[in-house]
Amino acid sequence: MDLATILQVLDTTVRLATPLLFACLAGLFSERAGIVDIGLEGKMLAAAFLSAAIAAVTGSVWIGLSAGIVGALSMSAIHGLASITFRGNQLISGVAINFLAQGLTVVIAQSWFNQGGRTPALAGGARFHSITLPGAEALREVPVLGPIYYELISGHSILVYVALLCVPLSWWVLQRTRFGLRLRAVGENPAAVDTAGVSVERLRYAAVMICGVLTGFAGAYLATGLQAGFVRDMTAGRGYIALAALIFAKWRPWAALWATLLFGFLQALSLRPDVLEGVLRIDVSSQLLDALPYILTVVILAGFVGRAIPPRAGGEPYVKER
């Protein structure tokens, strides 16, 4: 296997990992605050649709991105209302949001654009294009490092870099700020936060809203970065994979980066039967190929990752008076 192939696989890894990373960090904020979120999929889908729809209408991807975030935020608001204000079951609320987004996006897309639940294809300023980092062209010819910089590091859409930046930022917010301290506390023992004179509800809403913003990025990246428009169900289970990555990462930002990169890498591998066959020297059927990332995940999980202990107050509404 040559460097170019490796770089190509890693390049795919980065692209496929990016939406997972956004969604994983989104889930991280929510779950660290004690709100379990299996509705990541739905929020991403809502954001993917709205970002593409508004970008198509306005021609500006930035307005589209904002709209996507608003879409995910409104799903978050429903989740917050159900699980914080009305202390409902967070899992049911998540399931409902997934269905709601799945149905509503297509119904609205059809009534707006009449293109079979798709948005028009985006072009020009209505989508994110890959950007070339400074010096990439110049360094391209440098052996080994040149191609790595040019192919792998440079040449992604801006949202990829935003996602990568979100990792240290999330870590910093969680570990180094007052807000992060309180947020982590509210996911472990909300009563401690409450008796310290801080509103549990406000904190949890804030977390759920951050989750909305990040899933907004995830969805917008799918529809306006990776793709040039929205297609029904285009998240294709990535919300669930992000959830798995979150557990894998034991709810920590840096680990989330590695976990999503790993998932991205496994998926990238499954796109390259030629590479696999070259390395393994066996014929892989398309079914095995398709299942491979999932099988490897289970193997890695069982073999190398220990018990994952979720935030203690996760999934439970905060109720003082029973």
Place this chain on the structure above:
Amino acid sequence: MADAAPAIELKGISKSFGPVQANKDISFKVMPGTIHGIIGENGAGKSTLMSILYGFYKADAGEITIHGTPIDITDSQTAIRAGIGMVFQHFKLVPNFTVLENVVLGAEDSGLLRPSLARARRELKALAEEYELNVDPDAVVEDIGVGMQQRVEILKALYRQADILILDEPTGVLTPAEADHLFRILGNLKDQGKTVILITHKLREIMEATDAVSVMRRGEMIETVTTAGTNPTELAELMVGRTVLLQVDKTPATPGAPVLQVSDLKVEHDGVARVKGVSFEVRAGEILGIAGVAGNGQSELLEVLGGYRPATGRATVNGVDLPLSGRGADGRSRRDAGIAHVPEDRQSEGLVMEFAAWENVGFGYHHTDRYSRGTLMDHAALKADCAAKMERFDVRPPNPNLLAKNFSGGNQQKIVVAREMECDPDLLLVGQPTRGVDIGAIEFIHQQIVALRDAGKAVLLVSVELDEILSLSDRVAVMFDGRIMGERQASETNERELGLLMAGITDTDAPHSEAEIEANLARRSASAEKEA
């Protein structure tokens, strides 16, 4: 001082939880610069009243006046600003945070943590010196003992410049040494002009530490008296509404054949030796008390004998070997071998809190013919049995259908004790039988344990309450750092001697200073941490 405005004045406070009225029209005053005790049975409404004062619950009716100013306490923030601090019965700490993080939580100076943490570190040092409240600011809360956790709670309040400090059953989980230390701290606080409210079930503490005491019963405030003008017997009567025996009444033991024999038992957990080879025996018709500061291996010992922690070494019951690991080392086999077990933690181990009382009454024995027919459970038998046990053990309310979590602590404990004693065991393991339980229930539980002994059963009692150990046991063994430091006849020893053994000092006849004891204890916790 008498004519100063009361630090706290409550007027007509009422609070219901659904149909349960926890506080009924309560009015009372606390004078500034005093330590004010509150006593009452389990479920009398003490915690609820204090939680209202702290803004955790909102009262349905009533007024609160702090230092003469009426204020509307809507949340804990208001209470904190009014200078109120509270240490809850169940600590409100974030277990995986450090001490420092717990202290600054909610009282940070700015958006960034570092400066807040730095300031807190300085202040903590100052407070530690001022009030003898030493804690390692960088220790993670779940790794430190309950005594330390409590200091963290107190530090939290002081860091927020509390002027009125409420402590809800602070000594329930403390060793005598820790409790003494706490009362010295409270004394210091009082000397600084602060006001302290102390809820406790221990009348001795009320008598020693408080200036005035209020008695609650069934949601009502019965009376407030000055401590100097009352005595324990009177208080107990006010509280329970009948005369209570404050001393265990028992005859000398007549030990028979050895029932439990343990030799060279060792326990390791996460690579740390917790029990380092203990040997002892318990005979039929005697109570062996195991004393020791919490965390010296007693809990692990009980769990091993109870069947849910692996160990090496040897243990026999009536001459039959108990498997200590692998197959057969489980709670069920232990019960089949005639061992009953009242665990230290009734809420997470002894009971399933979401089960009704009748379901809990067969817990652990659910596989026996008594409670199951074939693969099905015999609900009728369980319910009948539960009703009978509730009657015999005076569980209140005697309603088998009530969920375990809806009983008060004392009554929960009675359910566990009833279950474990009524199955006619050869050996009873008891851990912390009266933690957080009111005096009426303590009296009752102690009587039951003694009755079991008198019926010729062997009892192994683990407790951090020296009082309890001394009054209940026939023989006392003291554990320190995973080893038994010495064994004494209960009638021939005293608190001082046991206290020295608990600190790992075996030459109990020589004089020892308090500093030396503390140093020894500190060394042990330091070495334990290093091992971990």
Place this chain on the structure above:
Amino acid sequence: MQKMPQWADVLLIPLVSLILAAFFSAVVILAIGENPWEALKIMVEGALGSTYGWGYTLYYATNFIFTGLAVAVANHAKMFNIGGEGQAVMGGLGVALVCLYIPFPHWTLALLAAAATAAVFGAAWAAIPALLQAKRGSHIVITTIMFNFIAASLLNYFLIGPLKADGMEPATARFPEAARLPTFQDMFSSPDNPLFRGAPANVAFFVAILACIAVWLLIWRSRLGYEIRSFGWSEPAARYAGISPVRIIMLTMLISGGLAGMMAINNVMGEAERLVLNSAEGAGFIGIAVALMGRSHPLGVFLAAVLFGFLYQGGAELSLWTGIPRDMVVVIQALVILFTGALDNMVRMPLERVFSTLRRAPKPDSKSTTARTAE
């Protein structure tokens, strides 16, 4: 601690929640220019207005009962089994193998054998995640998600390979006549009184009801159920009582997977009479909603499953006779889940207040403090 009468809790609240869901659905239907009142009429008429409608409603309900029970049983041990989908797929594989390769003299035998095999296949598919959870602490949520994907690939492998029948379609051959389960039409219809015409509801519905009863017995009456529930509420307590966590996790997940697998006797054996790709069609996920809405109680699961059966069949009629797109049906389902499942406190809280002011009456004696009993 009852804050309101039982009937209000089990009837009034779901009713009000459903009305809210219907209201918001109506808003969306209006927004896309259709008539909500007509839509409601078609749904109710189409799903409940005839034996034919019931025949479809109960057919779907049967699927959801199995997957709902599967999730519910696991819930009692605090295991979140998201893998019902994959387990149902594998159950289908088991049913297909049995029906295709064993010649049965009578459908009763075929049903018994198929049900058993489906259960074994479903259980086997749950066994690996269960074992990994019990022994390695691998989170059951991840592993069951992964196993859903793996099952789909495996099914694809069999259906375009070893089990594929002639023709373009990746599907098995039709099962032999002897493995055909009687439908409601076969059972209840007579020439002069045609009932359930063409509807796919079949004897599997009664198996599902039996499964509800069996699960009720298991959870609330059996010793194993007692152990499962105590383990679910408190693992330390279970250890103290000598209940082995490994054993409980394994047994619970095997039972759960078995139930999910048994769904195949309804959709694969009873309806399609052959195995097709994607045979579970998301019923495993609907099962999550059904179990949660049914509060993990078999009766609740049954009712929630029938509600979803109604939504599916009513939705199908909507698609057939109006211009309302099928995605609108998904929206309606979402709103029902949202209001009856997640937002039910929004209805409960004000109603509780109404009831407590209504009977600010005498002493809260021991009777009124009687909390819910274990059932």
Place this chain on the structure above:
Amino acid sequence: EPAIIYDLGGKFDKSFNESAFNGASRWAEETGESFAEVELQSEAQREQALRRFAEQGLNPIVTTGFSFASVLEQVAPDYPDTTFMIVDSVVDQPNVRSVVFDEHTGSYLVGVMAAMASESHTVGFVGGMDIPLIRKFACGYAQGVKATDPEAEVLANMVGTTPAAWADPVRGSELAQAQISQGADVIFAAAGASGIGVLQTVADEGVMGIGVDSNQNYLHPDNMLTSMVKRVDNSVYDAFSAGESLEPGVVTMGISDEGVGAAIDEYNEGRVTDEMRTALDEARAGIEDGSIEVHDYASDETCDAISF
């Protein structure tokens, strides 16, 4: 009144359902009449929709997709007065019209073009879900490529093995990337809505794409080589036009009746060289007169030109 029942993919699947819908809509527009339609949501609804429409007196009733074959086999005899039509499969009943397409020959044609357009001698194929029908496309395509340029390499990938594979443009896009990085400069996408992703990437990377089912040349006017059109729309249009007098029987739509073919229109005519046109004509003639035999994967589920 005629009726049409779409398969689970839905009428906007960017594939044959959508094509069928277009045919039906064209008929409705031209005649001003209306038709009944339904998009299925579950397997159980196949039989339900067929029976309900038949009982309602709708005639003819068109079903799209091979998945209806098994059900139609059973339902059709119950409604002898209704004529049914099935696309993509054969149902041997007296009142059923079965319309099948020679996807392999159509694919062969675009394969010929791909081989000629490719400069790298490497071309790609991205299928949706791994099912025999898609393999049939791939196999025909590969034969066309190999026949034209024996040196050429054909890279083939499937998006997945579940129905989600029809709607995952992101994965389609990455597969295209992977093929491009392996040197492919013409990629044939037969992947429903996932194909949107494939063609988008093809356009972004400046190579050439081939659309499927309907004419997709307009999607990326600068980068489409052609589209392998499969005129399901025409067959539906014809069926609706025939109305109740629709003839039963098996109808095979192939190259000669323009049932399948390579689309050339204003968007791609610049890229179709004269040699290509000649080659296409030769291939067409050869297939028609039997001198070129294109192997049909579905006939024996094997393919020499490519392995799966």
